[in-house]
Amino acid sequence: MSLTRLEAGLIRVKNDLDKVKSVNTDFENVLSEMKVLRKRAIANPETKQMISNEMKNKEILELFSSIESSFEELRTKLAKQTLEKQELMDFVESIRLKKNFSFDNSVQAISFVSTALEEMECSHVLLRPEFIGTIDLTELSVKLKLTKETNGVIVEQERIEEVLTYLLAKRQLRNLVLEAGSAKINFKSSHDIVVEAENDNIKELVKLKK
Structure with a gap:
């Protein structure tokens, strides 16, 4: 299987899983209805007989x-896949060079990035817009006395929280990229x-996130 077909297959599985979530919600509603019937049947023998008679004409x-x-069959198949799936997940993580991270709030994200840069021993980074023309960093460079480059500003690692917090206050902490050597951190949102x-750095950052 080519990587393109593999990606397409995973997309289909993800879409099907979204449908499964909907099925699970519907089935939970059905179970709630059946619990109500069960309580009524237990509370009154006549009601139980009436429900039983009505069931004859239903499927x-x-x-x-x-x-x-069908659920039991699915559970059995998933159980058989567990060991193989874990081995494949270990393989995937061993070749990962890119990872998405989401945080409950912007403060956590900023703190994580600062620590991540320190863990990766990045003494400074180039901070630039992800897309040309989306943000002018001139004010930032003047206000915080940062070195201006053609496409961004240079920020020392120990000042990264200060700079990112400033951008957050300006509601500009999105679509921004921090580059340091081969490492790149992209703020899709705050x-x-x-x-x-x-890969070794990614693994360490996953541990850091936990």
């Missing part, structure tokens, strides 16, 4: 048994970032 019991059987780095 409820057959449908429920069929669905439960609390969602994408990191590109060597």
